[in-house]
Amino acid sequence: MMPIQPPSPDSLPLRRPVLSATGDGPAPHEESLPGVTVRVTGPDLQRRAQLERSRGRLVVAALGFGALFLAVAMKATWSTVIAPAEPKRLNAAVRALQPPSLHVASRAPITDRNGEMLAISLPVTALIANPRVIHNPTEVADRLRTVMPQLERERLIERLSGDRGFVYISRALTPREQQGVINLGIAGLDFEEAERRYYPQGRAAVHVLGNVDVDGKGVSGIERRFDERLSTDRETPLRLSIDVRVQLALRDAVSKAIADFNGIGGAGVVLDINTGEVISMVSLPDYDAGDIGGATPDERFNRVTVGVYEPGSTFKLLTAAAALEYGTANVNTSSFDASRPIRFGRFTISDYKGKNRWITFPEVLAYSSNLGAAHMAQTFGPQRQREFMKAAGMLARQQIELPEAALPLAPPANSWRDINMFTIAFGHGISVTPLHVVTGVSAIANGGILRQPTLLAQPPGAQREGVRLIGERTSETMRRLMRLVVTDGSGKNADVAGYFVGGKTGTAQKTGPRGGYLMNKRIAAFVGAFPMNAPRYALYVMVDEPKPNAKSYGYATAGWVAAPAAGSVIARIAPILGLVPEDPGNPQIVAATSIPLQPGRPRASAAAGAATPAASRAAEPPRAAAPRPAATPRDDAAPPVLPRAVPMPTLPGRAAPGALPPPVPLRLTSNQGAGLAAR
Structure with missing residues (x-):
């Protein structure tokens, strides 16, 4: 046989062999090479045919698996992105069959008016122990403190000792703490599923929300007032009228004022004057709602609904409204003697930086004259003053949805006499809560309807019932006077361009626990409403x-x-509440909210609606026997405690507007006195 020679590098590529059939199997093939013939046998051809069939089957299988995976991907996309499946609720029958240990009294969540979560109950794991099984309480306590070092050692040992069969070690474990206890492997320790009340907003509206005890039962605030509702209707949130955004803005402003003037506390309220909804309620100092155990009594004290204070000059708004409503004074023609103090024995009522002259009705409020307010109250007398204060809600608790509501301190009906009439006219001799003041001023500004404040959100457009306190015309006049106080009087610093703020300042001395006034201890407050051309909200800051x-x-x-x-509160919350500022120089709005300080002021000797000079002189002893008049006191001068006075005759029925009854002389004993209030 001739040896096979390798092909030349320049030769053409080999041709595939040409197959020819021989015998009963696949015919052997011959492949021609230059000078070479290669034969392919039948078995090789069979293997090649099988490989071709396998290749086709693999292609079909790959296509099938590809289609399957594509279907799974499409289903997953549909179920998770396009149309997510809702989780199935646990069947009631299944829940009923659960062990009793898993049933913990749950509570419905509490939200603000916009749906922001204020309080919610979340599941937690509690650590419990069986002291009967624990033989070495000291060792167990030390091992537990390696996982939970916040536990007090002596108290923990005491709880793990004794013959009790069940004690709580911790009401709420974190997952890390739970795993750490499991790793300890201590016999006698177990876990219990429970719920815990959480307050996501921290300090916001803490005095409104209140707290629950360790068993989830309400002990204060809304949690206590609606305890049954929250425990029974668990799926429906309780929606409050509070707006968290306004709450935070009001808290910041009051907190800053306290810090700037080194105060011991403060309070603030924002009220919808048309519905009575409390949009915000702040009492400082406060505490984190989730840490009630660390709160001091002063932090838990709600100054808005429980704190009773003499309202000071903010009450002059009520005095003016009563005089206008009774028709015993006229805003255009009445003037009052503020040229000399009113003397009661050795005490006097005088003005802080007074004008020392007769002043008009608007000037009484703009300059916050105690003398003017006292003479204004004299035109309608003590009996009708008390009737008006009662109608304004100043003699009873506010019917708000809080268990913590204080009763005002006021003279009884048989002791409401001349001296009380004079001092109450400018906010002394009576103590009310800040909520009383802002509620009364809301009625004065909203057209004359007094509505009890509420902490529950009202449906949009709902009309809450109320009682008429003053007429619409009186309310319109009072709005002008309130605006005058801010533009030309003591409330200038509360003005915010475009919102036409109106209101009244009030500074009152604090009373001591044994009666009498405390030196250099005062309450500084502002109450008002905005915008005065179309009032929407009332505001109180103290x-x-x-x-x-x-x-x-x-x-x-x-x-x-x-x-x-x-002013800073209004500037922040007005846009939040959807109020758009108007042009401060809009002539129509300015005309609708303005009143001159001296509208056609008559001469003092012929002033209509004023206490005459003779009446003023009747209120003081003869000149020769009179004590030396006290100098105009400083703002921090303490008013004396006032004794009872001789009753003043009741004035006849309501007079026509501008027509005044004759002034009634005061009959005083030599030892009677009166307090004085500053703005």
């Missing part, structure tokens, strides 16, 4: 015991303390 500072030029009165805080 700082407890402010101290003068350099920025206030040594003053700590409401015009320097509370009015600026009120």
